[in-house]
Amino acid sequence: MVPPMSLRISVDTGGTFTDFVCLDDSGEAQVTKILSLPENPAAAVFAGLRQIAAARGLPLSELLASTTNLFFGTTLGTNAVLTGTGARLGLLTTKGFRDLLEMRRGTRDHLYDNKTPPPSPLVPRYLRLPITERVDAAGEVIIPLRAEDVAQACATLRREEAEAVAVAFLHAYCNPKHEREAAALLARLWPQAFLSLSSEVAPAIGIYERTSTTVLNAYCGPLMQRFVGRLQEELRGAGFGGSALVMQSNGGMISPADAGRFAARTILSGPAAGAMAGRALARQTGIDTCITLDMGGTSTDVCLIEAGEPIVTTEARLGAGRYRLNLPTLDIHTIGAGGGSIAWLDRGGLLHVGPQSAGAQPGPACYGRGGRRPTVTDANVLLGCIAPERFFGGRMQLDSQAARRAIEEEVAGALGLDAAAAAFGIITVVNTNMAAAVREVSLDRGYDPRDFALVVGGGAGPLHACAVAREIGIPRIVVPRDASAFSAHGMLATDLRHDFVATFTGPLDGSSAKALPQTFAELRRQAHAQLEADGVPESGRQLVPSLDLRYKGQYHELTVPLAAGDAESGAFPATAGAFHSRHEQRYGYAVKEDAIEIVNLRLLAIGCLPKTAAPAKAARAPSTLASPSGMRAVYLDRRGGFREVPLYDGALLHPGFTANGPALIAQPFTTILVAVDYTVQVDPYGNYLLWR
């Protein structure tokens, strides 16, 4: 007999694995991992849910009936962008400006590479249709919208069998009149079309970035709408009566309906969940400045958390950097470094690792599925860091001879090294790449990474944690208890989040005191309407206003939060000071005598969701501390070669357990390598704290 429980389940669909965390109301977490089914992500969701139900001895319908919340992180949008499988769509632009999307502000990423063709825009030119209309930089209508042009464009797009329309007119961020007129016409003439307006999707200045974001929204929208529609229907059919929510790139949840309408907000759904896991861990452990490093099969996501909050950017790029996304997005730096990253030599004999990955198929050579090229996982197997019999919860057999062969043939021979030294080289190079990513999210933004703790998750991450931290000089590391399902865990600790923005030009002084509160009032009205629609009661709403500011004449803004009441009064006694000190901190100087100008007003609307705190456990007396379950030969460095290292079974370790490196701690889906000069301790929540 199972007592009635209320469960909250999160599902993170990744490129290689789909991860599940099921949390009951005592805070106990159940982690499951299955191989992803890219061609039918919903089927993988149900397969995992069945596995959870089976483990609890329940039929699926009962599991779902006792589930109050289901959270989804998805790579649907990312994959559609990467593989070019989004919607066929049209773009309506101001007449005379239909190529701005394809002009990409005149740049390319690889300055010397003349052989790579220019990237194809998501909308070809013949589907970018000019509309007679013009608004100027002050928001004045210079040429009224010509309705006939919209009707004609509509007819063209229907004939071309488009299913979505993006509308992006010049200066619509400050006057959306024409976009709304065009939308009304389209809705009347073609009600089935998926509509994406720049003034709704990303109403900030910057025509290229805004157009690109609006187009991405229309490109992913129909797909996302179908996915969430079908999933909701099937879940309901299977007995789910709770609330389903989708993770957004900004670290908050959104309703499935809004995820469909504003699909662009969910494109970095999975990585954002990882960053939010770091945020939750920061709260739990009291380490509120940390850098999360989530290393999976294909890529590593890195995000900086300052004072308990991940940094937010509006300058993200997708699809190998080809498409700009101008929405508030957790500032996550992704590099092609994962367990499946392939090691290769260039013509000068220099060793590189990634960004190409062996993925799940054929996978690393040691998977024995036909992969012949050496990967990071192969190197770890060869060096003894991965116990082949324990991999993937013991459900996957690894071929360590195949790993050795691949490394000998492709790397060791050409470098004149033995296989172990070459494997160690592969690990060193991938660690250097990850360290560079950590520097990028920290130093790039004016932070010293040594002031941060490194939070390491993902199936592959904990093996590399010590080396990456040492490379940068970070003294403290945290490996969360369920590191292998890091992102899925993160979703259970999030809230509903909506970002509202209004472009505003004016100096930060008394002269804006009248207009600012009016604009903020309008943003508050929008925020309340949204949270009302989400079903969030007034008591669960939180509105956070901020300003994008810069010194007059600068090109980059800094976002500065406002003190309580400032958005209503329009007086900002402390804001200038806060801006100067933030500038000083990021860029090394402040110019107190310079005028500050306002670029955008922002309002973050949060709808609080219930959370379950994990139970803290008391430390055991030293006499009951675990001893190693065995010894393994592990290659720790080039001087020492292979050494016998104690191997602990993570499941048997209790709070208070402490050991000095070198040591290996095996978890069902990951292994922690504790380096020679590190100490590891299990905290009351079952997390591993490492320090030097």
Place this chain on the structure above:
Amino acid sequence: MSAPATTADASVDPILVSVIGKHLENITHEMGIAMTRSTSSPFFQVKDMCTAILDERARLLCQKEYLPLMAYTFPTMLEALLKFFGDDVGPGDVFITNDVFYGGNQAQDLAFFRPLFWEGALRYWTATKGHQVDLGGPILGGYNPRAREVWQETVRIPPLKVYEGGKLRRDVWNLLMENTRLPRLVGRDFQAMIGGCTVGERRLQALLQRYGHPSVHAHIDALLDSSEAMMRLEIERLPDGAYQAEASTQDDGQDKEAVYTARLAVTIAGSSITFDFSGSDPQAPGWINGVYATAFSAAVCSLFMCVDPLIPRNDGAMRPIRVLLPEGSFLNARYPAASVRGNFTCNDVIGDSIMKALAQVMPERVTAGWARSLTGSIAGIDPRTGEKYYDVMFISNRGGSGGTQGTDGWSYIGILTLGGGITVQDLEIHERTKPHFFHELEFAPDAGGAGRWRGGLGAHSRFTVFARDTEIVMRGDNSNAPFGLFGGRPGRRGECRLEQANGEIVEVQANELYTLRRAAQIEFFAAGGGGFGNPLERDLDLVADDLRNGFITPEAAVRDYGAVLNADGSLNHAASAARRGQLRAEVKSGC
């Protein structure tokens, strides 16, 4: 897993070579970030800048070339600096220089150098370089089309110490600030550049701390050797021999009809390559002259575009390359020649002649001609603020790149030695911050030269200037069209037209200064890239796509590509294929 031993013999570890190479790349990148994130300058904003690390012998170890043409000039500048200061270099010094007769490439491209001392000896230099809005001289921005000598361009700054032993030389700083029209802007960018050098120094020190000097040094040597080996492998594949080509530019700022020709002989011998420009025309009386650093840089970066893009662009990779530039020619002008437009000249004639010469030995790697340089800078008073403003027409001046075997050229990409660097300002932000209103900014159909691989398109733009007291200086080349290769046609040449508010229309010439009346309209056609290969061999599906997208007009489809169109304007595949067969046969039989 502690750090590898740092022994004096420093036996080279191949892994550590990769690791140190990546560290150097990261450091130059971080130096660049320090410059761009807090800038107020329109030039750093678009990344008209470079950063580098050199050693005590002025060898280039690593660079971040946001703008390739500017990048390869660090060694010549540092050599001149070392020659002047000799032993008078100490810890905490910071040097500044912009002078073209002390190794620089253009007077506005100003550099800072900071020495790094380790264990008491000078070992490395960190350096930043960036285009300055104004350093003083007769014209805001420094582009004086009437200049005949160096003093009529921009204030000359030979190598100077701005910091000595960690202390700011206020006298030197003051001299520099009193000469610029925009001291607040320029002063802040100087700080950002010095900050970039400091960031680089700190990170290099950390590297030395960790691995020790002998080891870092030995591994950097190995890295340079590996880069050299990569470059030699590329050259060795090519047949030995000498290959000639020419390219010209017209109008030297003094004489509209004057033509200057670069004459190039490329010699490939084993794994070495020589670019010999002996026989090029003598130096000009006007501002178009190149100087050594610019011409060298243009040659090297053109070659780097034709080899494996993974080769690190450092001193090692440049060892197999020789560039011979006769002194007193328009590519390497003698003191005190004017040279502020030389960047453009060298881009155009050196880039073009190298592509044409290499087309004879590596046809699969070269591109047809890129857009020739043509741009204007506008200076005036913004009536909304009453303040001076300055704009380089980055939005309008983007042309197309040349086609190459296997792919069309890039549209709206700029000139060859930019390589697609420099980010154009967003149009909405531009209209908010500059007194300009755009009527049109789109690809110009048919601008790309026809070819089996079509040239990239340039932009067609029209905008009204609402400023007061406005002048526009045009520079570059509107006489020559970007060349086609192997039967490809030339791209459209650049053009500019000015319509004053009273209806008067002026065909704008390069190398001239014009005064704009209020509400004048400027129309600009940026050049298209040249085509590659016979247009009759272009895949008909691609021709149909180009037609459908309006990249080519129906007339061009019929005229250049041998297409036959249906009544609805679409391409008729069967009829087109038949007509093209006929046209090719006619060419063969000489009709």
